[in-house]
Amino acid sequence: MQQVWDTAVTVVRFIFGHLVFFNLIFAVIIVFFQRRDPKTVWTWLMLLYFIPILGFIFYLFLGTDMHKRKMFKVKEIEDKLNEAIRQQELKLQSNELQEHTPDIEGFSDLVMFNLSTTGAMLSDTNDIDIFTDGNVKFEALLADLRQAKEFIHIQYYIIKNDVLFNRIREVLEEKAAQGVEVRVLFDAMGCRSVRKSYWRKLNAKGIKTAEFFPILLRRLHLRINYRNHRKIVVIDNKVGYVGGFNIGKEYIGLDPKFGYWRDTHLRIRGEAIQGLELRFLLDWNYAAEENLFTEPKYMEGIEAGSRDGCGVQIIYSGPDTSLQPVRDNYVRLINKAQKRIYIQTPYFIPDEAMYTALMMAIYSGVEVNLMIPCKPDHPFVYWATYSYMGELVMAGAKCYIYNNGFLHTKAIVVDEKVFCCGTANMDIRSFALNFEVNAVVYDEAKAREMTDCFAKDLEHCTLVTKDMYASRSLPVRLKEQVSRLMSPLL
Secondary structure: OHHHHHHHHHHHHHHHHOHHHHHHHHHHHHHHOOOOOHHHHHHHHHHHHHOOOHHHHHHHHHOOOOOOOOOOOOOOOHHHHHHHHHHHHHHHHOOHHHHHOHHHOOOHHHHHHHHHHHOOOOEEEEEEEEEEEHHHHHHHHHHHHHOOOOEEEEEEOOEOOOHHHHHHHHHHHHHHHOOOEEEEEEEOOOOOOOOHHHHHHHHHOOEEEEEEOOOOHHHHHHHOOOOEOOOEEEEOOOEEEEEOOOEOHHHHOOOOOOOOEEEEEEEEEOOOHHHHHHHHHHHHHHHHOOOHHHOHHHOOOOOOOOOOOEEEEEEEEOOOOOOOHHHHHHHHHHHHOOOEEEEEOOOEEOOHHHHHHHHHHHHOOOEEEEEEEOOOOOHHHHHHHHHHHHHHHHHOOEEEEEOOOEEOOOEEEEOOOEEEEEOOOEEHHHHHOOEEEEEEEEOHHHHHHHHHHHHHHHHHEEEEOHHHHHOOOHHHHHHHHHHHHOHHHO
16 A cells, blocks of 8 residues: 555656646647637636646546547438539529529528538428427427327437426337337436436337437546537427427426526428438437438428428537538628627627627627526526627627526527527537537518517516626626636636
8 A cells, every 4th residue: 555655656746847848748739639719729728827737637528629520420311412402502503492482582692501511401391380488399399299100209408307308208108109219319418417227217118218428437538528419309200399498397497496498499390300300310320329321211201391381491510520500600690680680598608700790790780689598507608698798788789688587599580581599509619519400490470470589588688788787896897707718618
């Protein structure tokens, strides 16, 4: 025992005796072996300076880069998808698509951008229901689940073993017993409170489950900071869901900490379901190591919605690519605005591109409206959000604090013509670290419905004025500065 202690002391002395050398090596690794935004690099270097050695350990857990990894492969349908994308690009270039989908008028370049970066096909035969209340959304979901005949595909970032999922679980078990294929995909970090034994019980009932980035010690250092934040449900290729609601009692207003949970979720019927199903299959193939693309039924038999339905693109992004298509889609939408922009987000930590786009919109005379929650679920993130919101206020934007519980909606509406809604927050984490999925909807009627939701929320909001923000207390200013300094790591 004494020998082990002496060895440990010797090692510690050696490390501290060569601290400068080790810090230099770690700095070289951070700077030269990872392709990152310079601000993020400098933040990590500063952390390494103030917390030697330990700062690099934090980096291993939280900061390793995945951009060079090709995680998702679609070999079986890649040629078919590429040909479909090429055909739609040609239709866009010839204006043929615009003639059949008049709602994309003025946004054909945005459609082309999303098509080129994420392969997001535009479909124009979709019926969409917008849910802003968790109880209404989950009642609709339960009703659709009960109608399932062939398969149910469920993917959520957070699934909690509580009263809400117990109701869903009962339906899933019933359907599995009837021969319906049921698959549940969840994120390891989001579901870390759920025991492994619980998922095994579901497996015993005929429900297949898969864990995205399992929290295993041998893999923890590479993936703890990367989260599959997507929320997708596809049932028989007839109905699909995407939006901000996870599965837990707080999402139906049963958690006193948050009170009423204000979120937005979309129910889609139509060809856009194919985009949701493709995304689920890719994630499932990776997590479960089960190639479902060999089964044609999962990508076929999708029923079209109304002939005069909504135009929809399903876009997604993740840390496995150097592109940031969701962020860039937000930026393109902001740049397209001529009159008004409505943004609702629980976390507002824009990177330079999005911040610049919003400032240019404000100074160009576009009315920018931003709504954030009154209470934080992550304090550092909240105060960083408050800081960036304050700058928009001082520039002339209308910014509101939502006071009726917790606002979790991730949505942007432009000129009451097009909107984007899904899982991606307007922060650096969603842009670069999380796996996200959004729906871009080209339909004036639905865009006005989203605007009406924003207007209704204003009844529970406080307008942040320039005087109000300028008179904030010193402790608030300090919290803002510290949180903003750490924002590249949040």
